[in-house]
Amino acid sequence: MAIYPEIKTHRLKEHLSEEVVRIRGLKKSFGSNKVLDGFDLSLYRSENLVVLGKSGSGKSVLIKCIIGLLEADEGEIHVLGHSIPELDHEELDQIRVKLGFLFQSNALYDSMTVRENLEFPLRRHWIVVTQDQVDQMVREALENVGLGHTLDMMPIELSGGMRKRIALARTLILRPEIILYDEPTTGLDPITAGEINELMVSIRERYKTSSLIISHDMKCVRETADRVVILIDGKCYAEDSYDGLSRSKDKKIRDFFE
Amino acid sequence: MTTVIREYDLLQQINQGKGTDLIKIIKLNIPLKVRPFLEEAGGLAGFTGKFFAEGFRPRYEFQEFIRQCFIIGYKSLPLVGLTGFIMGLVLTMQLRPNLVQYGLESALPGMVGIAIVREIGPVITALIFAGKIGSSIGAELGSMKVTEQIDAMEVSGTNPFKYLVFTRVLATTLMLPILVILSDAISLYGSYIGINIRGATSFGFYWDEVFRNLTFGDVMPAFVKTYFFGFAIGLVGCHKGYHSNKGTEGVGRSANSAVVLSSILVFLIDLISVQITDLMGLN
Numbered sequence: 357m358a359i360y361p362e363i364k365t366h367r368l369k370e371h372l373s374e375e376v377v378r379i380r381g382l383k384k385s386f387g388s389n390k391v392l393d394g395f396d397l398s399l400y401r402s403e404n405l406v407v408l409g410k411s412g413s414g415k416s417v418l419i420k421c422i423i424g425l426l427e428a429d430e431g432e433i434h435v436l437g438h439s440i441p442e443l444d445h446e447e448l449d450q451i452r453v454k455l456g457f458l459f460q461s462n463a464l465y466d467s468m469t470v471r472e473n474l475e476f477p478l479r480r481h482w483i484v485v486t487q488d489q490v491d492q493m494v495r496e497a498l499e500n501v502g503l504g505h506t507l508d509m510m511p512i513e514l515s516g517g518m519r520k521r522i523a524l525a526r527t528l529i530l531r532p533e534i535i536l537y538d539e540p541t542t543g544l545d546p547i548t549a550g551e552i553n554e555l556m557v558s559i560r561e562r563y564k565t566s567s568l569i570i571s572h573d574m575k576c577v578r579e580t581a582d583r584v585v586i587l588i589d590g591k592c593y594a595e596d597s598y599d600g601l602s603r604s605k606d607k608k609i610r611d612f613f614e
Numbered sequence: 615m616t617t618v619i620r621e622y623d624l625l626q627q628i629n630q631g632k633g634t635d636l637i638k639i640i641k642l643n644i645p646l647k648v649r650p651f652l653e654e655a656g657g658l659a660g661f662t663g664k665f666f667a668e669g670f671r672p673r674y675e676f677q678e679f680i681r682q683c684f685i686i687g688y689k690s691l692p693l694v695g696l697t698g699f700i701m702g703l704v705l706t707m708q709l710r711p712n713l714v715q716y717g718l719e720s721a722l723p724g725m726v727g728i729a730i731v732r733e734i735g736p737v738i739t740a741l742i743f744a745g746k747i748g749s750s751i752g753a754e755l756g757s758m759k760v761t762e763q764i765d766a767m768e769v770s771g772t773n774p775f776k777y778l779v780f781t782r783v784l785a786t787t788l789m790l791p792i793l794v795i796l797s798d799a800i801s802l803y804g805s806y807i808g809i810n811i812r813g814a815t816s817f818g819f820y821w822d823e824v825f826r827n828l829t830f831g832d833v834m835p836a837f838v839k840t841y842f843f844g845f846a847i848g849l850v851g852c853h854k855g856y857h858s859n860k861g862t863e864g865v866g867r868s869a870n871s872a873v874v875l876s877s878i879l880v881f882l883i884d885l886i887s888v889q890i891t892d893l894m895g896l897n
Contacts, residue, residue, distance in 0.1 A: 420765075423769050425765055425768060425769065445773070449771040450771075452769050452770070452771045453771055455769070457766070457769045459762045459765065459766055460762075461761050461762050463761060463763050463765065463766035464763075464766075465758075465763055465766075465767075466757070466758075466761075467754075476770065476772075477770040477771070480770060480771055480772050481771060530770075
């Protein structure tokens, strides 16, 4: 059961009507190591929700369970009204088109150019049929992240920040309804991290996407979060706005802000 | 004695009602040194099963398959050709003095032809192929695995097994026999040059002698086994890369073990094929 120590939970639910991700009682263990132990979470349409937790607390496991890369041991995971554990492979693929996933390591395909990296998801789903349409969508996605000139470059030729932006452009190209960000600013310098934070906020405003951001970078949390969930011991320990949590006197929560 | 005690313990555990998780109990009672081998064999068998279960169902990755055929087949040609040429030349130069001693110099084209077509051509080409392609597949898929590229493919709604594994295994299976045919031809040409370094044999006579000595029983089994060599090399490379872990160190280990295991499998398949052709009376 989640504990909400002395925090008057600032629920934004009243302002946000539709629940796009609903997780209840999620459990996941690796051997004897319990990573998630009855985790609950709700993500509403058009909100940026940050899951804050220490390294190794199970944040990445959580989003991998949401997108079906890992199988949960127990619990409910509903995405856009579909129960993820009950879907077969084809149904899961259809849902995944509506989900974007930005990997911590960017996961750009090394053997492909930037253009091919962006074309890959488009061609897989036959969303566009003509080369002109493909070119237009690729150019637009790259311009959104300010990297229109990198079209024919290989990922190895790009800096860490540029690779992150290209990965974001690839995530956006299918116009997902929900974007899952796995440690989006880890390993980036403060200036580039700030630019990525700005991009995440602007994407939400422009495309009305719902975002679940996994992070332990407090600057990223402050700049991007509408709501913050703190993950401790595999459970939702606290849930509030950034300001609400920052005023907490609870030791475990204060540790994140000091 | 140890085995008897183990069996007794196992029976005791099952009788005590612990037999519900029989697989776990059996696993615990397998000697530690044997476990990795059995796990490897089981993993490879499961991977092979998945290949046949998933690969032949739509959607087919035809474009990627063609691309892999180009990379695996065409780009291996220079290496396979060079080694084939040297192999034929050296084999001839080493055999020649002994045959000359017994006055059997004229048997040289036939002997070299049979040796190359039946055994040396397929096996040496397969070993070189395992070194070049097996390791590159192992390293490529391994690095894709540790940098989450395979996961990225999966979340973009693409079946990575079909896209990465099926296409590569099919390409190695179909390309190796073609490479072996070319390598055999180049080897025989190398052998022709080897003969003419010290002697004088006409081009027509040499090829007449080679083909006169070759029979269906020499060519067909050698050709058929190369499909199995190619399949084993592709499958092992993909299996090792696809299940790579432990970061960059794991990538190196995947590439290395892909070469070692696929080379061993080439010899095992060769051994089995010899037994089969022997039973069929083709030897």
